[in-house]
Amino acid sequence: MRVRVLGSAAGGGFPQWNCGCSNCNGLRAGTLKALPRTQTQVAVSADGSQWVLLNASPDLRQQLVQFPEFRPSRSRSTPVCAIILTSADIDSVMGLLHLREFEPLRIYSTASVSRVLREENTIFRVLERSSPPADWETIRFGSPVTVAQNRAAEDGLVCTAVPLGGEFPDYVRRPLAKEEAVIGLELTENGKRLFYAPTLPVYSKEVKCRVAESDLALLDGTFWSDNELVEVRGRGRTAREIGHLPLSGPGGALEELAGWARGKRVLIHINNTNPILDEESAANRAVREAGFEIAHDGMEFEL
């Protein structure tokens, strides 16, 4: 299985257009040792020819154009065969609108996320323009689904949804099944296992087990501290209040995961305010010493 990180930042990217925090200003001025990052986007392939997108980021056009393997082979075509959505957040779904160019796509999500997009938002009907129109498939807990056949073998990429807790985004109007708001994905192929959870409100026992069983876990690295966003904005909600367990501190992700991994653990969905982005910071060193890698755009793994 190939896993390609096309984007690694949280909502807004790094730098963020309206943010003058020390990270964003330092990156713009060239005084910070850090890489710019587009918004989180991961692509997975079992056979290197068909690719499955994990979510559809706001920067997806830029990300698709910059990755040479996504070039079309025929007049109108794409190696992207499917998209799996983990939530209805703008970060996860906005990029579907980049994919409006008459390309038949398969989109996997929970029934609730599909209802938000298809019943509360007519704009996603642009995906029906293709012939055949977009095919929306429902992901159910306890029912693994084969999202892409491996053309070179009998098997394929199998996806299992993992409940994570978390809330629907604030724009959602109608009450829906809360356990379907935010899911993690376990993707297996040929005995290898990827666990994907870019938004993690809490490390449940099940989540810890999935991390421990995976060859590669891409995990929520949004915030270093609970109060980080409040300090920059001067008001607002904490990391935990918006569904992201911070990395540091008592009960933070570093502490929670200590001793729970055998494979690679990589932090992704990193907010522009997070000090781990500064490669010379103490926070950056601390997460690496705790056994984590820090995702950047263009990072690739072969499992």
Next chain:
Amino acid sequence: MRVRVLGSAAGGGFPQWNCGCSNCNGLRAGTLKALPRTQTQVAVSADGSQWVLLNASPDLRQQLVQFPEFRPSRSRSTPVCAIILTSADIDSVMGLLHLREFEPLRIYSTASVSRVLREENTIFRVLERSSPPADWETIRFGSPVTVAQNRAAEDGLVCTAVPLGGEFPDYVRRPLAKEEAVIGLELTENGKRLFYAPTLPVYSKEVKCRVAESDLALLDGTFWSDNELVEVRGRGRTAREIGHLPLSGPGGALEELAGWARGKRVLIHINNTNPILDEESAANRAVREAGFEIAHDGMEFEL
């Protein structure tokens, strides 16, 4: 008045992720003399400190980050003070979702376009997160509105809506006032005049007069020929059928506008299939000989 072209391509950009036409392939291979282009986005400023966006393109994050004058001056801030929408097309409105980072914004559109976004699409409620929430102002024909005060003088940037004909996008569900589907914008400041019409189904007498009276007209340059898109896709609708008068041929834009301009005429919203993108093509030479410039990302005008 400063006018900055942040993006100049039609929907999908150039190259387009799923397009293998000779233009897109030539650009990717480096064999075509042409510039890559993001999707059409223009910014206008009366005083060089506050900027008004004309539409909100799907590539807006990338465009804002790449233009140094859009850097925030304070912890959280932006020189973007308003957005004027000319239609409800994805090309025009998707970028509003890039602007979801708690920044109070003013958005101008016709009542119908506002209804599509606010009543048929809950996702745009993310713009209500800011404090104060986004302020939606209605543009009415015959009622010019001051969209940004010039801080250095008594006057400001005044916007007049011009009916262009055209249709609502296919995702719109409810019947609406058809004349409000697609508008052109005339922006005046200190005696100077910009006319903006990136989508033009027909050159009416009024449109020709606006072009003739403007110091700068940014005009629909989507397609060279009526049949261009059908030839690449192998099916589908013609340029005229999707609301874009082609540049060439009998009744095309070059013929329609002959003799109707005193200021600069610049083609924008150029589709990836359009041969004018090839700087060595006969079509490129023909539009320049007819007195048109061809927009590219980063182009700027001072009126």
